[in-house]
Amino acid sequence: MSVETIVAELHRLREAQSDHEVMGSTAATSTLIVRCAAAPNATGVSEAARRMAIAHGARLILLISGKGNVQANVCAFCGREGTETVCCEQITLPVDAGDPSAVLGDVDQLLLQGLPGYLWWNGRGLDQPLFSGLRRTAKRIVVDTSVEDGDGAGLVELQRILEREPHARLWDLAWLRNAPWREMAARLFDDPARAKTLASLEAVEVEGEALADAALIAGWIGTQLGYAVSKKSAQFKTPTGGRVSFTYARSAGSESVERIRLRVRDATFQAERQGNSVFLSVRSGGEQRGRCEPFVQCATEQLVSDALFGLGAESAFRQSLKLAARLVSR
Numbered sequence: 001m002s003v004e005t006i007v008a009e010l011h012r013l014r015e016a017q018s019d020h021e022v023m024g025s026t027a028a029t030s031t032l033i034v035r036c037a038a039a040p041n042a043t044g045v046s047e048a049a050r051r052m053a054i055a056h057g058a059r060l061i062l063l064i065s066g067k068g069n070v071q072a073n074v075c076a077f078c079g080r081e082g083t084e085t086v087c088c089e090q091i092t093l094p095v096d097a098g099d100p101s102a103v104l105g106d107v108d109q110l111l112l113q114g115l116p117g118y119l120w121w122n123g124r125g126l127d128q129p130l131f132s133g134l135r136r137t138a139k140r141i142v143v144d145t146s147v148e149d150g151d152g153a154g155l156v157e158l159q160r161i162l163e164r165e166p167h168a169r170l171w172d173l174a175w176l177r178n179a180p181w182r183e184m185a186a187r188l189f190d191d192p193a194r195a196k197t198l199a200s201l202e203a204v205e206v207e208g209e210a211l212a213d214a215a216l217i218a219g220w221i222g223t224q225l226g227y228a229v230s231k232k233s234a235q236f237k238t239p240t241g242g243r244v245s246f247t248y249a250r251s252a253g254s255e256s257v258e259r260i261r262l263r264v265r266d267a268t269f270q271a272e273r274q275g276n277s278v279f280l281s282v283r284s285g286g287e288q289r290g291r292c293e294p295f296v297q298c299a300t301e302q303l304v305s306d307a308l309f310g311l312g313a314e315s316a317f318r319q320s321l322k323l324a325a326r327l328v329s330r
Helices: 003-020 041-056 100-110 129-135 153-164 179-187 192-200 211-224 300-309 315-328
Strands: 031-036 059-066 073-081 084-096 117-121 140-143 170-172 203-208 235-237 243-250 257-263 268-274 277-284 287-294
Touching: 003 073, 003 084, 003 100, 031 041, 031 129, 041 059, 041 073, 041 084, 041 300, 059 100, 084 100, 100 129, 117 129, 117 300, 140 300, 153 170, 153 211, 153 315, 170 315, 179 211, 179 257, 179 268, 179 277, 203 211, 211 243, 211 257, 211 315
Parallel strands: 031 059, 031 117, 059 084, 117 140, 140 170, 203 243
Antiparallel strands: 073 084, 203 257, 235 243, 257 268, 268 277, 277 287
16 A cells, blocks of 8 residues: 555545544644554554554554565544543554565655654664664654563663764663662662661672663662773672672563662662562571562553653663663673
């Protein structure tokens, strides 16, 4: 289906909706571009994208990878936003695996000109020409470095992009979804006496599904303590010249993070997931003390929506990413 055919179909849909008076408020205030892999992942992502389009008034462009089984199509869909019925346009475009950047010209012509664009890049390939081209059209962008290869390549590439484009409004789901874990790590040191022991921190250990999540948590801890990381080093350097190691243990099939462990000279502090709670504990001198805290994590859809349409800049993310990328770089 050519762009001309798509545009003609959009006009036909609007006329049909007007004639039958089936439309509520027709959204046309922005363009939401969503790139996703082939089914079954595409189904859940496209449903979430539709809800975001209705909530924020957007034309939805879905870019779906496939091997000849994805067809370009146009449709309209409606939903409730508060007391109002909102209807949006959806354009689905296949992404050719052999030449994924070929779809860029079509996307450029289908953007709502003069209105902001938003990009949810759901999948791998931050180094692809397609991602490079799409991010030039987007006001805000959400990616997920945890789905890249397990060597942390996504973190390294994301850091390279932000070094070249420091003003880009770009968010990483691997950072956003682990906000509760950063809070839990901080709660380990609510007691000022415990906080003082961080001066003798020797090791940061994180266990979970993806290296990106673990490295970003470690990077955040390093940022809070004023650490640096030399290039291609798996160690932090403290302001006093000391060394703090970083260790990641993969737990296949687990949540993004299962456990954070901080080892100081005479004690071990740990936050460990236990069902819907996190057990915060300190072990020192053969004794262990701890307490459970409720663990509340936002759904991915909400995190993406907030990042694309709501969040402002957060300097801690940029600095944590810089340290994390150096921790995993080899």
